[in-house]
Amino acid sequence: MKRAAALALLVVAAPAVADTPLPPAALADTQLPDPHQEAEARALMETLRCVVCQGQSIAQSDADMAGQMRAMVRQRIAAGEKPREIRKWLIDRYGDYVSYDPPWSAVTAPLWLMPLALLIIGAWIARASFKRRKRGQG
Template sequence: MKRLLLLLLMLVAAPAFADSNLPPAPLANVQLKDPAKEAQAQTLMLTLRCVVCQGQSIADSNAEMAGDMRALVRTRIAAGQSPEAIRAWLIARYGDYVSYDPPLSAVTAPLWIAPLILLALGVWFARASFKRRAKR
């Protein structure tokens, strides 16, 4: 019983140890001096998902990993890389999940097809319901 309680306590406390005590990456929270490059970086950061938070973009997340990704984006933009190349590199490294707009593939097909199937089922149920009410 004590072991189970200890294990449960460790699982609950685990998120508290997720971030390190290291200072943030140099460009994590500092904008680029060139406004055009910073605009490119911001636009790209809004389209990339934080791999820790899962529901936020790296521009909005306070997670340490998101800060590292923001710094990486800004560093590469400042070095002259295109946002498309940076996006492709991040997708190659973290998978399609890092993008808010994953491409259609065998793995992501259910994400694209499920809403259409649910919509068709909803229309079918509504039609059947209206037909039953009209017969009464």
């Protein structure tokens, strides 16, 4: 019973532990001086998932980790790195989960194929249902 209570406390307290007492990373909330570079950085940040919040992009999240990721994206964009290179580096570091648009691989194939499979199954069920109704009326 004590273990379950401790586990529940850890799960509830996890968001509070995610923030650190450190000051925000430079460029976390500061736009780049070049509007084109800032637009590239913002577009990339919208496609990257916060690894702490999980339901928000790093552009939307207030978590310290998201701030550090925003700062890193801006620093690398300002240094001339391309968004696709930054995305690849983040995926290599955090895994496919960090991207809202994961690359095609054997691991992510079910994510891409499941909606298609569900659509086909739904159409098959609807067709069978309509056939039964038609026979019942005729």
